Amino acid sequence: MIYYRNHKNQCSISHYVGLILLVLSSLTSTFAQKSSVAKPNVIIIMADDLDSRQLSCYSGKNLKTTHIDALAANGMKFNQIYTSEAMCVPTRASLFTGLYPVRHGSFQNHKPVYDNLKSVGHYLGDLGYRVGLTGKDHSTKPKTVFPFEIIKGFEPNCVAPTDDYELNDVKEYITRDDKPYCLFVMSINPHTPWTVGDSTEFDPKKLILPADWVDTPVTRKQYVKYLAEIRRLDNQVGDITRLLEETGQDKNTIVVFLGEQGAQFPGAKWNLWDAGQKSSMLVKWPGMVKPGTQTEALVQYEDITPTLIDLAGGKEIDGLDGKSFLPVLTGKSQRARQYAYGIHNNIPEGNPYPIRSIRDTRYKLILNLTPDAEYYNRFMMNAKKQDPESVWSSWTSKAASDSKAKRLTERFVKRPAVEFYDTQADPWEMNNLADNPTYQERINQYKQKLQAWMKQQGDEGAAIDTIYAKKP
Numbered sequence: 001m002i003y004y005r006n007h008k009n010q011c012s013i014s015h016y017v018g019l020i021l022l023v024l025s026s027l028t029s030t031f032a033q034k035s036s037v038a039k040p041n042v043i044i045i046m047a048d049d050l051d052s053r054q055l056s057c058y059s060g061k062n063l064k065t066t067h068i069d070a071l072a073a074n075g076m077k078f079n080q081i082y083t084s085e086a087m088c089v090p091t092r093a094s095l096f097t098g099l100y101p102v103r104h105g106s107f108q109n110h111k112p113v114y115d116n117l118k119s120v121g122h123y124l125g126d127l128g129y130r131v132g133l134t135g136k137d138h139s140t141k142p143k144t145v146f147p148f149e150i151i152k153g154f155e156p157n158c159v160a161p162t163d164d165y166e167l168n169d170v171k172e173y174i175t176r177d178d179k180p181y182c183l184f185v186m187s188i189n190p191h192t193p194w195t196v197g198d199s200t201e202f203d204p205k206k207l208i209l210p211a212d213w214v215d216t217p218v219t220r221k222q223y224v225k226y227l228a229e230i231r232r233l234d235n236q237v238g239d240i241t242r243l244l245e246e247t248g249q250d251k252n253t254i255v256v257f258l259g260e261q262g263a264q265f266p267g268a269k270w271n272l273w274d275a276g277q278k279s280s281m282l283v284k285w286p287g288m289v290k291p292g293t294q295t296e297a298l299v300q301y302e303d304i305t306p307t308l309i310d311l312a313g314g315k316e317i318d319g320l321d322g323k324s325f326l327p328v329l330t331g332k333s334q335r336a337r338q339y340a341y342g343i344h345n346n347i348p349e350g351n352p353y354p355i356r357s358i359r360d361t362r363y364k365l366i367l368n369l370t371p372d373a374e375y376y377n378r379f380m381m382n383a384k385k386q387d388p389e390s391v392w393s394s395w396t397s398k399a400a401s402d403s404k405a406k407r408l409t410e411r412f413v414k415r416p417a418v419e420f421y422d423t424q425a426d427p428w429e430m431n432n433l434a435d436n437p438t439y440q441e442r443i444n445q446y447k448q449k450l451q452a453w454m455k456q457q458g459d460e461g462a463a464i465d466t467i468y469a470k471k472p
Helices: 013-035 066-073 088-097 120-125 168-174 217-246 301-311 391-399 403-413 437-457
Strands: 003-005 010-012 041-046 076-078 130-135 181-186 253-258 281-284 293-295 340-344 355-359 363-368 418-422
Touching: 041 217, 041 301, 066 217, 066 253, 066 281, 088 120, 088 301, 120 130, 120 301, 130 168, 168 181, 168 217, 217 253, 217 391, 253 301, 355 437, 363 437, 391 403, 418 437
Parallel strands: 041 181, 041 253, 076 293, 130 181
Antiparallel strands: 003 010, 076 281, 253 281, 340 355, 355 363, 363 418
16 A cells, blocks of 8 residues: 655545545535525515605605615615506506516506516416415406416405405415415505505695695695505505514515505606606615615616516526616626616596607606697596596696696696606706707707617507507
8 A cells, every 4th residue: 555654644545535525525515505595585565656755765754664664774775767657557567577568568557468478477487486466466367478376465456445454375375385486465555545544644734745746735635645555555564574584584585675656646657757657676685685775777667577587597588678687786787777768658547648758867858749639637637527635626726826836737738749857957857958959969869769669669659549449
C-alpha cells in the first residue's frame, strides 16, 4: 500500500478519498435541499374601484390604512402601475390573461373574453399550482378560459348591500396539501353602493377632497361612505395576512395587493385620466423582496400573469402582451416597460365615446376619438332627472353660479381631440399642454407610437365602441 508522509503522521490515500466523498455527499445533500425548496405560494388581494391615492402608504391623508401599509413596509411599493382600461371586467381579464383588452375581447365592460384563450389558471396549473379565486367573480367565465377553483368566503357580487365574509374555506384551501397555490382574494370594497362600514369615523367637513372635484355637501356625504369601505378593505387585508401567519403560510407566500381602477366618482373610473387609470401594487416576498422599498418602474396589469409564470419557474409565453417584471422585484433592474397604454370604450355605460392613451413615467397623451360628442355615463350622470343624492347633480347645480365648478364639469363633458400632460408637474391633469409649441415633437412621437400599438392590437378605434350582440 502506498503511503503519504507528512511531518507528524501518515495517512492512507483511502482515508483522503473517504474525506472527499464525505464532503461531496454533504454538498450534494445541500444542493438537493436547495433545489427541492417549495415553489412560493401566492396570495393576490384585489380591491374594487379603489382610489389608490387614499391609501396612507401612497400619501393619503383621510385615513390610516394600517394593514395595507404593513405590506408596503415589508415589501415593494409600485408607484407607476396602470390599468389599460379603467373598468372592472376589462382590468380583471387583462390581469388573468396577460393580454390587452382588444386582444382578449373584453374591451367593453361586461363584454366576455374570446373563448379560445388561456389564462393564469392554465399557465400556473401547468407548473404544478392550484389556482383558486374567492370573492368577486365577474371575469371567471367561460370555465375553459378561467379554470379557477372557486372558494367560498368572500362576497362575489360587487353591488351586494353587505360584504360579509368568512375565512374557513380560505384556510382549508391554503393548508390543504403541499402543492403550491395561487389564490386570488377579490374584495368588493370599495365598490358602490357604499353601504358597509362605519362612516361616522370621518368628519365630512375635515376631508381632503381630490383637486379635480367640485366641493359640495353631497360630495362630502358620499365620500365618507366611500372611505368607510376602504376601511373595510384594509381590515380584510389584515385578516388575510393574520391567517397566513397563524397557519405558518407566511414564510413561503408572496402577498400582492392590487388597487384595480379608480372610484365611481366623476373623472375617475370609466376615463383615462390618472384618477381612473392609475392603480397601486404592493408585493411582500420574504427573503426575495427587500422590505420598505419602492420603484418607479412602469408596469400594467397585463404584466402580472407573465411575472407569476416567471417566478413559478415557467418559460415566457409567446403572444402575451405583458412582460415579466420579476427583475424589478428581485432588485436586478429598475425598469420594466417603456410605455403604458390605455383604451376606453364607453358603451354600454354611456354614449359612444372612445378614448386612447399612451404614457411613460412622466408624460401622457390622450386622444379623444370623437371630440365633437359630449361624454355621458349612465351611472354618474342622469340627464333625465336631478337626483338630490347624486354627486354629479350637485356639481352641475353649483356650476350654474360658480366659475370653478363650471370649468370642472365642462372639462368632464366636453373634451378636446388631444390632451397632453406632464403628470409630474400636474398630477391632476388640469393643464392641457396639447397646444404648447414646446411639446409638439414629443406629442407627434407619442401619437405615432400609440397608433402603431393600436394597429398591432387590431384596434380599429372609434369603430369598436358600438353595441354587440350578446352570446346565448
